[in-house]
Amino acid sequence: xxxxxxxxxxxxxxxxxxxxxxxxxxxxxxxxxxxxxxxxxxxxxxxxxxxxxxxxxxxxxxxxxxxxxxxxxxxxxxxxxxxxxxxxxxxxxxxxxxxxxxxxxxxxxxxxxxxxxxxxxxxxxxxxxxxxxxxxxxxxxxxxxxxxxxxxxxxxxxxxxxxxxxxxxxxxxxxxxxxxxxxxxxxxxxxxxxxxxxxxxxxxxxxxxxxxxxxxxxxxxxxxxxxxxxxxxxxxxxxxxxxxxxxxxxxxxxxxxxxxxxxxxxxxxxxxxxxxxxxxxxxxxxxxxxxxxxxxxxxxxxxxxxxxxxxxxxxxxxxxxxxxxxxxxxxxxxxxxxx
Amino acid sequence: xxxxxxxxxxxxxxxxxxxxxxxxxxxxxxxxxxxxxxxxxxxxxxxxxxxxxxxxxxxxxxxxxxxxxxxxxxxxxxxxxxxxxxxxxxxxxxxxxxxxxxxxxxxxxxxxxxxxxxxxxxxxxxxxxxxxxxxxxxxxxxxxxxxxxxxxxxxxxxxxxxxxxxxxxxxxxxxxxxxxxxxxxxxxxxxxxxxxxxxxxxxxxxxxxxxxxxxxxxxxxxxxxxxxxxxxxxxxxxxxxxxxxxxxxxxxxxxxxxxxxxxxxxxxxxxxxxxx
Numbered sequence: 001x002x003x004x005x006x007x008x009x010x011x012x013x014x015x016x017x018x019x020x021x022x023x024x025x026x027x028x029x030x031x032x033x034x035x036x037x038x039x040x041x042x043x044x045x046x047x048x049x050x051x052x053x054x055x056x057x058x059x060x061x062x063x064x065x066x067x068x069x070x071x072x073x074x075x076x077x078x079x080x081x082x083x084x085x086x087x088x089x090x091x092x093x094x095x096x097x098x099x100x101x102x103x104x105x106x107x108x109x110x111x112x113x114x115x116x117x118x119x120x121x122x123x124x125x126x127x128x129x130x131x132x133x134x135x136x137x138x139x140x141x142x143x144x145x146x147x148x149x150x151x152x153x154x155x156x157x158x159x160x161x162x163x164x165x166x167x168x169x170x171x172x173x174x175x176x177x178x179x180x181x182x183x184x185x186x187x188x189x190x191x192x193x194x195x196x197x198x199x200x201x202x203x204x205x206x207x208x209x210x211x212x213x214x215x216x217x218x219x220x221x222x223x224x225x226x227x228x229x230x231x232x233x234x235x236x237x238x239x240x241x242x243x244x245x246x247x248x249x250x251x252x253x254x255x256x257x258x259x260x261x262x263x264x265x266x267x268x269x270x271x272x273x274x275x276x277x278x279x280x281x282x283x284x285x286x287x288x289x290x291x292x293x294x295x296x297x298x299x300x301x302x303x304x305x306x307x308x309x310x311x312x313x314x315x316x317x318x319x320x321x322x323x324x325x326x327x328x329x330x331x332x333x334x335x336x337x338x339x
Numbered sequence: 340x341x342x343x344x345x346x347x348x349x350x351x352x353x354x355x356x357x358x359x360x361x362x363x364x365x366x367x368x369x370x371x372x373x374x375x376x377x378x379x380x381x382x383x384x385x386x387x388x389x390x391x392x393x394x395x396x397x398x399x400x401x402x403x404x405x406x407x408x409x410x411x412x413x414x415x416x417x418x419x420x421x422x423x424x425x426x427x428x429x430x431x432x433x434x435x436x437x438x439x440x441x442x443x444x445x446x447x448x449x450x451x452x453x454x455x456x457x458x459x460x461x462x463x464x465x466x467x468x469x470x471x472x473x474x475x476x477x478x479x480x481x482x483x484x485x486x487x488x489x490x491x492x493x494x495x496x497x498x499x500x501x502x503x504x505x506x507x508x509x510x511x512x513x514x515x516x517x518x519x520x521x522x523x524x525x526x527x528x529x530x531x532x533x534x535x536x537x538x539x540x541x542x543x544x545x546x547x548x549x550x551x552x553x554x555x556x557x558x559x560x561x562x563x564x565x566x567x568x569x570x571x572x573x574x575x576x577x578x579x580x581x582x583x584x585x586x587x588x589x590x591x592x593x594x595x596x597x598x599x600x601x602x603x604x605x606x607x608x609x610x611x612x613x614x615x
Contacts, residue, residue, distance in 0.1 A: 050451075053455050054454075054455065055451055055454055055455060055614075057613065075457045076457075078455055078456055078457035079363070079457040081455070083451075083452065083455045086448065088448060088451045088452040088455055089447060089448030089449055089451075089452060090449065090452070091376070091380075091444075091447070091449050092447060093380055093383045093384050094376070094379055094380065094383060095383075098379055102372060102375070102376050102379075103452075103456075105364070105368075105369075105372040105375075106364065106369055106372055106453075106456050106458050106462075107361060107363075107364070107456070107457075108361035108362050108363050108364040108368075109361050110361075113361070117357075120350070120353070120354045121354050123350050123354070124349070124350040124351040124353065124354035124355070125351070125354075134383060150452070152354070152355055154357060154360065155355055155356065155357035179351070182351060182352065182355070183355060186352065186355055186356065188355075
C-alpha cells in the first residue's frame with residue numbers, strides 16, 4: 001500500500017510559539033498524481049509543505065516521502081524532491097543560466113554537464129533569450145518559469161509547488177498548468193498548494209481542504225462537491241427588488257437555505273440529496289409568482305460552495321491581478337510573527 | 340511571449356527526462372560551488388566592493404593626517420604604528436557583510452532552496468565565508484598599498500606582510516561566525532548591519548589599533564589590553580609586519596580563532612538546521 005504513496009503524512013504538527021500553524025495533518029498522496037492542498041491564507045499550507053520538504057522539523061507526527069522519513073532520511077528526501085514557491089527561490093542578482101548551472105553543480109554535475117543541463121532547461125522553458133540577464137529583470141511569468149526550471153534540474157520524482165500561480169496573469173498561469181500536466185504525464189508526483197479553487201479543480205486528482213492547520217475535507221473534486229449536495233442552482237432575477245421573493249420560493253420548493261452573492265440580482269442554492277426532482281418545479285413556481293428569471297442554471301456545486309459549506313465562510317477573493325503578491329507576503333509575515 | 344511547446348517531442352519533455360543522475364558531490368566541491376556563487380555576486384553587484392575598497396582608504400587617510408600629528412608627533416611616525424591596526428579594522432568592518440548576505444538570502448527565499456538540496460549542510464555558509472575572504476584580500480591589498488605610499492615600511496618584509504594578512508584572514512573567518520549567527524537570528528538585513536556595527540565598534544576602537552592602551556583609564560585599559568581579542572590580533576599582525584613577532588603572539592590569535600570557530604560554528608549550524 002505505502003509503496004504506491006509518494007507522500008504519506010500522519011498527524012503532522014507545527015507550532016510557532018502558541019500559534020498552531022499545522023495542527024495534526026494527515027496526507028496520502030498517490031504516486032504519479034497531482035494532489036492539491038487548498039486553503040485560504042494562513043491556513044498552514046506552506047508550513048505543511050515546508051515540513052514535507054525537510055525545511056521544518058515537525059513538532060509531532062511523521063511523514064515519509066517516497067518511503068524516506070522526512071526527519072531521519074532527510075537527505076534521501078532532498079535528493080528526490082524538487083521545490084518551487086514563495087519560500088524556495090532563485091538568486092535575483094545572478095543570471096538565469098548562472099542560477100541553474102550552480103544548482104546543477106550542487107547536484108553533482110560536472111562544470112560542462114551543468115552548463116549543458118542549464119541551457120537545455122532554459123531552452124525548454126523558453127528562457128534562452130534571457131539566459132544571461134539577471135533574474136531581477138524577468139517578468140512575473142518568466143520568474144515562475146525559472147523557478148520551475150531550477151527545481152527540475154534533477155528531474156525530481158516528487159515536486160512540491162507552493163502557490164505556483166499566485167500573482168501570475170492568466171496566460172502565464174495556463175503555462176504553469178500545462179507544465180504541471182506534462183510533468184505528471186512524465187511520471188512526476190506533484191503536490192501543490194493553492195488558494196485558487198479553480199486551480200485545484202483544474203489540476204488536482206485529489207484535494208485536501210485545509211483550514212486553521214487541519215484537513216477539513218479530502219477527496220476528488222467531484223467527491224468534495226457531492227459531499228456538499230448533489231448540485232446547485234444559480235439564478236439571476238430581472239428585478240433586484242424581487243430577489244427576496246425569489247429566495248422565498250426557492251426555499252419553499254427545495255427546502256434548503258439560499259445564499260445571496262454580492263451581485264444584488266443573483267441567488268444560489270444547494271440542492272440537498274433527494275431533492276433533484278423538485279428543482280424542475282422551480283421555474284414554473286417562480287413564473288407563477290410573477291418573478292422574471294433571465295438566467296437560470298443547474299450544475300455541480302463550485303469549490304467555493306464546497307468551502308463555504310465546510311468552513312462556514314467564503315474563501316479569499318480569487319482575483320489573480322491585484323492582491324496576490326501582497327497576500328503572499330502577508331501569509332509569510334503572519335507565520336513569521338508567530339515564531 | 341511565446342507559447343510553451345509541450346508536445347510529445349518538445350524540448351520541455353526532453354529536458355525533464357534527465358538521462359543520468361550524477362553522484363552526490365563532495366563536501367569540498369559543494370563548498371567551492373558556493374564560493375563561486377559569492378564571486379558571481381561580486382561580479383554582478385560590484386557596489387558591494389565599495390566598502391571593501393573605499394573604507395580602508397578613508398580610514399587610513401583620516402587617521403594618519405587628522406590625528407597622526409597629535410598622537411605621534413607627525414603623520415610619518417604614526418603611519419608606521421597605525422597601519423597594521425587599521426588593516427585589521429578595515430577587514431573586520433567588512434566581515435559584517437557575511438551576516439548581511441545570509442540574511443538577504445533568507446529573506447529572498449534563496450536560502451530555503453539551498454536547504455532543500457541534498458548537500459553537505461555547512462556548504463552554503465562555509466562557501467560564503469570563503470568567498471568573503473576575496474573581499475578581505477582586496478581590502479588588505481589596498482590598505483597596505485596605501486600605507487606603503489604614505490611611508491609605512493614593514494621590517495618583516497614581504498613574507499611578514501603575507502603572513503600577517505593570512506593571520507588576519509584566519510581571525511576574520513573565525514569572527515564571521517558571530518555575524519552568521521546574527522544573520523540567522525535577525526529579521527532584516529539592516530538590523531543585522533546595525534547590531535554587527537554595535538559589536539564591532541568596541542572591538543576595534545577600544546583596542547590597541549589607534550593608541551597604546553597604556554594611556555587609557557584603568558577599566559578601559561584592562562579591556563583594550565588584556566581582554567579584547569582584537570588587540571591580540573593587532574599585536575600579532577604588527578609583530579609579523581615589523582619582523583618582531585613572538586611565537587606566543589601568533590599562538591594566542593590562533594587559539595582565539597579556534598575557540599571562536601569551535602563554539603560559534605556549531606551554534607550557527609544548529610540554527611541553520613532548525614531555521615523556521
